[in-house]
Amino acid sequence: MTAASTARVDHAVTSGTFSLDGETFEVDNNVWVVGDDTECIVIDAPHSVDDILAVVGERRVKAIVCTHAHDDHVRVAPELREKVVAPILLHPDDKPLWELTHTQYLWDVDLADGQTLEVGDTTLQVLHTPGHAPGAVCLYSPELGCVFTGDTLFHGGPGATGRSYSDRPTLEASIRARLFDLPGDTVVHTGHGEDTTIAAERELLG
Template sequence: MTGARIDHAVSSGTFSLDGQTFDVDNNIWVIGDDSECIVIDAPHSVDDIMAVVGDRAVRAIVCTHAHDDHVRVAPDLRERVGAPILLHPDDRPVWELTHPGTAWDADLADGQVLEVAGTRIQVLHTPGHAPGAVCLYVPELGAVFTGDTLFNGGPGATGRSFSDRPTIEASIRARLFALPDDTVVHTGHGDDTTIGAEAEALGR
């Protein structure tokens, strides 16, 4: 049995790209046990994230992609908790829109395995919403964290810079729909879903 659990909160702020800004609510996801954890994405507010983390040691800040509503406070969170920021290098041009002249700490790679609280987290490169978008699959918890790649209701948006609809659909079909149907999908925004429900709706 794994000792890891999933903790969750919602943080409110804005998303800006291509000269437009929107109000948006982002999910905060934290995986760990009572002593250590990783934080998935860093939206809007360090204090909102720390309310979920508590006094645990943060081992990493893992970014599903580099849109500003997912990484805006990543450097500030890094400073607060002393943990490295992890991002797929294909998202460099997106990251630099928000944090020019500031680097993340380590690259994510497809197939990489992260570990926290004795639990393995598999990195799946799923480009389309952004070139360096990744999903994080945690078999022991029956869950996948999809960022903005897959939502309850279908693929993430692809109408803006650095995104592509055929690419995101190919990523979802090849990487996510290969997971067990009962895998719970924890999204970057909105409600959970399952792989089976989205595969039925989109078609494998």
């Protein structure tokens, strides 16, 4: 009999702006922190370091993992890195987007498809899902029965395309190939908005 995982998912919402192609919008971003009572991984770094640290608490941050490099997901990553002394992880295909926000700083570690990240007694599997952004990734935790999709997949369908560096057919192909094979009851923790499940989104997209 396998012992139950002590890892958990903590969540908050933080508000700010998203800018691309000369337009700026007000947005609310989800902050996801995965770990146990002693260590954690922060998924994305939007808007406010203080809001993120409130979710982290006293735990040691092992990594700041960026699902993609739109400014509302990486804006405070360098500042957060200094505060918690943890590396920033990003897929290298998103370098052009990263450089739109950060010209003086780079991330620390390249993410790669199939890579695994361990925190507490759980594992996050990196799934490269280009389309919303070239280097977009999702993070799947079999033990926790959830996947963190950034802006790749939302409650109600795929993420936005039509802006620079995005492509709708590529995004839909990524979702079908990399996400829709996951168990149907897998909870989808999104970059914005409410949770959904793989089964619900599979039925919607067809």
